[in-house]
Amino acid sequence: MALLKDDMAACNRLILDRMQSDVALIPQVAAHIVAAGGKRIRPLLTIAAARLCGYRGDRHVGLAACVEFIHTATLLHDDVVDESALRRGQASANAMFGNQASVLVGDFLFSRAFQVMVADGSLEVLRILSDASAIIAEGEVLQLMTQNDTATTEAQYLAVIEGKTAALFAAATEVGAVVAGEPADRQKALRDFGMSLGVAFQLVDDALDYSADQEALGKTVGDDFREGKITLPVLLAFARGSEEERAFWRRTLEDRDQGDADLARALALMTKHGALKDTIGRARSYADQAIALLEPFPDGAEKRALAAAADFVVERAR
């Protein structure tokens, strides 16, 4: 764990260093979101995956920073797209600096990630992360297309979360395996681990958006509801609900005709139908699936860290 701790510290230093620019607003905006206390779970995955595979070099630290830069860029853009006011417990970058700065600093961080990858010199890593970036964008646009549509299927929802969230987790772990020179089947196992963990992560995120204590969440509770995002808790409550309840969901999520009491009603309906409980239950299954994928790898601190990450993703919901 000390090794991972040192690697993560080096990664954090690199993140701070590579977000610098002579154009002062860039590090200002970047620092605002980066320093706000993100969990750094994605770079941790890259680092732990590399070390799990016996990697002894230091390339994984820079590449972990790239993964975090891509993640940060997507957060900046997401908060503009979703008009979010709160992120990581403080004003979102777009609330504080405006949409313009947020779009552009997101573009900078994205570009900077590719510069760091180019300096590292692996076309394979570039392939993995450029593919992930395209898939993230596709997932986000797919989410946009399914917004406000209660006819969205669970399959479409899964496609959204695999794209917008899980793909980067999968890429993070795969990059760790690649720099360590793992054979293809083990690269795939770690990629699949990341993908399953990422799906679990988003399922919990979607449940917490309704059930979390505002203090704990860091984002505004109920943002998904206000935007009419169709997530698993909604899909389950809708499917299990009466005609009258479905009319409620249509009014609030399709027509976006929402009053003050509606969020509380949404939460009550989800509780009634076990929608949140089952969403967390599914997340637990995906996390277990992920942990099972670690089986072929050597036991030790790195494997425990990866399994603990999978547990954390789900347990943070309880």
Added chain:
Amino acid sequence: MALLKDDMAACNRLILDRMQSDVALIPQVAAHIVAAGGKRIRPLLTIAAARLCGYRGDRHVGLAACVEFIHTATLLHDDVVDESALRRGQASANAMFGNQASVLVGDFLFSRAFQVMVADGSLEVLRILSDASAIIAEGEVLQLMTQNDTATTEAQYLAVIEGKTAALFAAATEVGAVVAGEPADRQKALRDFGMSLGVAFQLVDDALDYSADQEALGKTVGDDFREGKITLPVLLAFARGSEEERAFWRRTLEDRDQGDADLARALALMTKHGALKDTIGRARSYADQAIALLEPFPDGAEKRALAAAADFVVERAR
């Protein structure tokens, strides 16, 4: 010229092909802006530069498409950032599809460009275009920082336009030279050609924003004025103006207190002080500088095409 025409046709086909996605809104938004009749000047530069250097392969076509994708992504983001309603003579993507789709499809095109570069396989090209992308973002943020500030210097303005515009022109020509395997000094000459041409291009763009006939422009005349962008025509008119005129510029550009007659007054002041004429004159100098940089290269259709591009950039303003 037939060769360039065939290459450009191949490039257009590749652009259309690589903008496809199973997520239907993506090609919808991308097609809207791509098909709107952009000049394709940047991919032309890549293609012509490669052919000028005697390149006989076809890699330059895909890389020219990458340059156009990066350009298109920046246009999509710029129009969100600037809240522009018109682009290439039709509704901007953000006006038609919304800011969300525009930010995300921009992200997709950017990622797709990197995927295409990775498939091409050159770390040098990836370095050039990832560096250019970071520089573009820095130029755009610097522009944001100097907005609404009449104390902006000509040096700062030049730094903005070198970053936000000229850097991609420079990268476009440099990539052409690189795929052709040119020695470093000739790569640099073509890079410098692109940089000078890019500065000329933006100077003319900034003049046209005030002086153009709305029909001809494709973008809304006076957008820069409405946003308080500090461009060379403004800097010259401000510097040459009386105290009363400076008070006008401060009211309209710093306070952004604008009435219906102000755009016409701005244009009149610029005309009075020769601000537009001198901006075009400077563009002509940069274009001449660019053409001079072609001197060491073999005469022929490719050289004539590049010189013609430099002339076009300026003459479109007359």
